[in-house]
Amino acid sequence: DARVTQTPRHKVTEMGQEVTMRCQPILGHNTVFWYRQTMMQGLELLAYFRNRAPLDDSGMPKDRFSAEMPDATLATLKIQPSEPRDSAVYFCASGLSRSNYGYTFGSGTRLTVV
Amino acid sequence: RKEVEQDPGPFNVPEGATVAFNCTYSNSASQSFFWYRQDCRKEPKLLMSVYSSGNEDGRFTAQLNRASQYISLLIRDSKLSDSATYLCVVTGTDSWGKLQFGAGTQVVVTP
Numbered sequence: 001d002a003r004v005t006q007t008p009r010h011k012v013t014e015m016g017q018e019v020t021m022r023c024q025p026i027l028g029h030n031t032v033f034w035y036r037q038t039m040m041q042g043l044e045l046l047a048y049f050r051n052r053a054p055l056d057d058s059g060m061p062k063d064r065f066s067a068e069m070p071d072a073t074l075a076t077l078k079i080q081p082s083e084p085r086d087s088a089v090y091f092c093a094s095g096l097s098r099s100n101y102g103y104t105f106g107s108g109t110r111l112t113v114v
Numbered sequence: 115r116k117e118v119e120q121d122p123g124p125f126n127v128p129e130g131a132t133v134a135f136n137c138t139y140s141n142s143a144s145q146s147f148f149w150y151r152q153d154c155r156k157e158p159k160l161l162m163s164v165y166s167s168g169n170e171d172g173r174f175t176a177q178l179n180r181a182s183q184y185i186s187l188l189i190r191d192s193k194l195s196d197s198a199t200y201l202c203v204v205t206g207t208d209s210w211g212k213l214q215f216g217a218g219t220q221v222v223v224t225p
Contacts, residue, residue: 033213043158043201043215056212091157093213102148102203103213105157 002026004094006106013113018080021109023092024073032075033093033103034060034067043091049075050097082113117141118204120216127192127223134188135219137202144214147178147185150201152218158201161187192223 005024013019025032034046047057047067057067064083069075079086089110095103120137127133139147147164162169164176164185175188185204189196202216 035215042217045213045215048212089155102150102160102163105159107157 002104004092004104004106006090006092006109008109009107010110011112013082013111015083015113016081017113018078019082019086019111019113021077021090021092021111023075023077023094023106025075025092025094026104027073029094029096029104031095031097031103032069033091034075034077035091035093036088037091037108038088046077046090079111082111084113087112116216117206117214118202118216120202120219122217123220123222125219125221127189127196127221129192129194129223129225131192132188132190133192133221134186135200135221136184136186137216137219138182138184139202139204139214140183141204141206142180142183144204144206146205147176148203149174149176149185149187150203150215152199152201161200189221192221194223194225197221197223 007022031050033048036044046060049069052069066078089108091105091108093103093105117140125133149161150158151161152158162171164178168177173190177186199218199220201218204214206212
């Protein structure tokens, strides 16, 4: 089965450090989402891309978060500087826009900022 | 008002019983609808798409009511493995299919 690959699976870092999370979408998918999930907030949309172009990053704290797709096989989410409140699971999902087949999620990056 | 709303539950269901729950959405122009399943500490996984005429996949039946703006999921003959959080997902009206997630309905199937 084709899958969305996210790295790292787990990350523990100290407050103030830079964190980079990576996502390899399924080959051929033209839409990529970044979501954050916490117990309190559920799934929050941070950013999404279509054909590598950023369409909406209004859910992302602009002062510290950035999302990019340097090529069709890689999406990145960076936090600099990281804060304890950024601790969450970060999911990447990919799919074809306007598809009835839904979107496929990666296994997530579990981030802990201490 | 949230764009997608769900009863958080939990719905405690005896094994073998039927359980059903709904999800309401606020944007009448929403295009596509899905049910996802999420197990504890795992990623959401697509359970089924929801079509206008309603659709069934084994023990799972999904319905869409556009007039009242809700979708439903019914699980027949519940199994212990059906215990999970069920997420309602609606795509927005933008051209790119932005996903809107509900907060999820927890289902606990008991022996």
